[in-house]
Amino acid sequence: MKKCIVSATKEHKGRKGQILHSLCSLRSFVAILLLSSSAFAEEKFATPFSRCFAFAKPLSQRSGPDIGTFNAACGLYRTKDFKGSEKLFGDVAAQTEDEKLKARALYNQGTALLAGTADGSITNRLEAVAEAITLLEDSLELKPDDLDAKQNLERALNWMVSGRMTQAEKLINEADGLLQQDQAKAAKENYETAKETLAPVEDDFDPNNRQVQPLKDRADGQLQMLERTVEQTKEELKDVQHAIDMYEYQAAADVMLADSRERRWAFDIDQKLGQEFQQMIQNNQNVINIVYPQAGNYER
Structure with a gap:
C-alpha cells in the first residue's frame, strides 16, 4: 500500500508543468502554506459548482440524463455523501460530450475526493489526493480560466507535499524504533519507503522545499x-576464518563470542550471513573450548 502512493503520482508528473505555469499569477495572492499534519485533515476547498444545466446544450436538452446525474451528484455532495457524489460526477465526466459540463464534472469529482479525505489513514488520503490532482488538471485542460479549479489544485498540491512529508517522517521515526528492537530488516524497508515517499516532493511537487533534505539525510544516514x-560483519567472518587458519585461537574465539547490536542488525538484514556465522561457531567449537573451556557448547 505504501508504494502505491509513489506510483499513483508518476502519471501526474508529466503534465504538472503544463498546468502549473497557469498558477504562477495565482500564487501571487494565494498563500502557499506547508500544512502541518493536523491541518492535513482540515484544509478547506472551494465549493464545487452546483449549476444544474449545461450551457452548450440547447434548452430542450437541459434535462437530459447527464444533467440529471449531475444534479443528483450535487445533491449528494450537499448532504456530505462525498463518495456517492464522486462516483456520479465521474459517470457524467465519462459519458457527456459537452466539454463545459465535463469540465465541471471533473472539477466536482476532484473536489468531492478532496472533501472526503478527512477520514482514513494518511496513506489512503494521499492516494485520494493524487487522484484528485489528476482530475483537477483534466478539468483545467478543458477550462483553463477556472479560478476555483486553480485554487483547489494549488491546495491539493500543498496538501500532497504536507502529507508526504508527514508520512515520511512517521516512517523514519518508526524505523528508528524498530532498530531499538533489533528489527533491522523492517527498519531498512521503512527508510527506503520514506525516501520513495519524499522523491516526488523534491522532483516534482515542491523542488525548493527546504524541509525535505533533512528527512532524506536522516533516512540516507x-x-x-x-x-x-552488514559489510563489517562479513569482514569479521573472514577475520575469524583467517585467525583459525593461522592458529590464532584466542583472536578467533573472541570474535566468535562477541555480541553487539550492530551484529544482530546485520544478521537480521542478511539471514544467510547469520546462518554462516552460526555454522562457523559450530564447526569450530573445539577452538572455543581450547580458549574458554568453561564456556561449554556455545550457541548464539
Whole structure:
C-alpha cells in the first residue's frame, strides 16, 4: 500500500508543468502554506459548482440524463455523501460530450475526493489526493480560466507535499524504533519507503522545499549505517576464518563470542550471513573450548 502512493503520482508528473505555469499569477495572492499534519485533515476547498444545466446544450436538452446525474451528484455532495457524489460526477465526466459540463464534472469529482479525505489513514488520503490532482488538471485542460479549479489544485498540491512529508517522517521515526528492537530488516524497508515517499516532493511537487533534505539525510544516514554494519560483519567472518587458519585461537574465539547490536542488525538484514556465522561457531567449537573451556557448547 505504501508504494502505491509513489506510483499513483508518476502519471501526474508529466503534465504538472503544463498546468502549473497557469498558477504562477495565482500564487501571487494565494498563500502557499506547508500544512502541518493536523491541518492535513482540515484544509478547506472551494465549493464545487452546483449549476444544474449545461450551457452548450440547447434548452430542450437541459434535462437530459447527464444533467440529471449531475444534479443528483450535487445533491449528494450537499448532504456530505462525498463518495456517492464522486462516483456520479465521474459517470457524467465519462459519458457527456459537452466539454463545459465535463469540465465541471471533473472539477466536482476532484473536489468531492478532496472533501472526503478527512477520514482514513494518511496513506489512503494521499492516494485520494493524487487522484484528485489528476482530475483537477483534466478539468483545467478543458477550462483553463477556472479560478476555483486553480485554487483547489494549488491546495491539493500543498496538501500532497504536507502529507508526504508527514508520512515520511512517521516512517523514519518508526524505523528508528524498530532498530531499538533489533528489527533491522523492517527498519531498512521503512527508510527506503520514506525516501520513495519524499522523491516526488523534491522532483516534482515542491523542488525548493527546504524541509525535505533533512528527512532524506536522516533516512540516507541510517541506510548507509546499516549497509556498513552488514559489510563489517562479513569482514569479521573472514577475520575469524583467517585467525583459525593461522592458529590464532584466542583472536578467533573472541570474535566468535562477541555480541553487539550492530551484529544482530546485520544478521537480521542478511539471514544467510547469520546462518554462516552460526555454522562457523559450530564447526569450530573445539577452538572455543581450547580458549574458554568453561564456556561449554556455545550457541548464539
